[in-house]
Amino acid sequence: MLLTVEFSNRKSLIGVLSIRIGDPILKIxxxxxxxxxxxxxxxxxxxxxxxxxxxxxxxxxxxxESGDSLEVGMGFHQELESFFKKPVKYLFLSHTHSDHRNGIDAFKDCTLIASQKCIENMPKRMNFRRWSKEIFDKKFVLEENELSIEFYHVGGHAIGSSIAYFPHEKVLFAGDLFIVGSINFGLPFMSFYQNRPKRTGNPEEYLAAFALFKSMEIEIIVPGHGDLVLNPQEYLDGQISFYNSLKSFFTVMINEGKKLEEIELPRLEPIEQAYRAAENRPQKSRNVRFLENYLHHLKTSFYNYYSEKFAI
Known part of the structure; x- marks a missing residue:
């Protein structure tokens, strides 16, 4: 017996993929x-x-999330149903980036939950006309009996970035607002905020999101990449301090008339930690080059925003 899966992501694969029932699916x-x-x-x-x-x-x-490929999406769909012994009824996409959405065709039997900005910023080849959808502007609440999940559009990392909060057990699924631990040295990624027109990230939306999170009871943060955060309040305080320090620094530099290429990032503790990690890894020079390129993108994002190149 063959299962035929149509692709809405036609850039990576064209036509259909036939998977024989009983063939191994990626284990999640x-x-x-x-x-x-x-x-x-x-x-x-x-x-x-x-x-x-x-x-x-x-x-x-x-x-x-659906993962970065159909293979990941199918394995995840199957494992989630097996784990909870319940059907997967909804798929929540935190934002448009391919590592979160490319497994979406494994969830065509589900209702898609996403922010309006997320849908608007999808690549043009993505077609959701036949999908069952719950599209929201600022907030959407999904309830069943005494349990509820709160979805908030927050922006920051991407124009459509949203989060899912489960207050009953104080768990926050934060998407790529947080990159934790060794992944990208734990530093924020803000280079691809919007596709049309292309814009870098919005640090003020990050700070507003952090303020929202501080108002919530949170015991676990699930990031978009990296390790679980089990000390959420301490971690949030560190993120707020880091962003505010960069905001103050760039405001001063821009007011002094500095151009992007004249600015060197201050060696704040998260940046110092990133350098120490890069220098202590195998292939030190390669890792340092990667980090410095990454920091250039971070610098560009803050400079673009606070120099008013972030056109609304």
Whole structure:
């Protein structure tokens, strides 16, 4: 028996893919976080996928992200249903980037949850006309009996970036607002905020999102990439301090008339930690070059925003 899967992402594969039922599907390792939540932080180490997550309500579950490929999406869909013994009814996409959305065709039987800005900023080849959808502007709440999931559009990393918050067990699925640990040296990635027109990230939206998170009861943060955050308040305080320090620095530099190429990033502690990590890894010179290129993109994003090149 063959299962035929049509692709909405026609740039990477054209036509259909036939998969024989019974053939092995990529194994996804879901880690239970709480009674109702799970995450997979392993697949990201073996692919270009993001962290995957799931939430179980009474009669169904919700997939958080679809992964970077159909293979990942299918494995995740199958494992989530097997883990919770419930059908996957919804797929939540935090934003448009390919490492989060390229597995989407594995979830065509689900209702898609995404922000309006996320849908608007999808590549033109992506077609959602036949999808069941819950598209929201600022906030959407999914409820079943006494359990609920809150979805907020926050921006920052991408124009459509949104998060999922499960207040019953104090778990935040934050997407790429947070990149934690060794992935990209734990530094924010802000280079691809919008496709049309192309813009870099919005640090003020990051800070507003952090303020929202500080108002929530959170015990676990599931990032878009990297490690789980089990000390959320301390971690948030560090992120707020880092962004505010960069904001103050760039405001001064720009007011002094400095051009982008004249500015060197201050060696704040997160940047110092990143350099120490790069220098202590194998292939030191390669890692330092990667870090410096990454920091250039971070510098460009802050400069573009605070020099008013961020056109609304």
């Amino acid at each position: 390792s879901l880690e239970p976080l709480t009674e109702h939540t799970v995450a997979d932080t392993t697949t990201q180490k073996e692919s270009r996928s993001c962290v995957l997550g799931g939430i179980s309500l009474k009669t169904y579950s919700i997939a958080i």
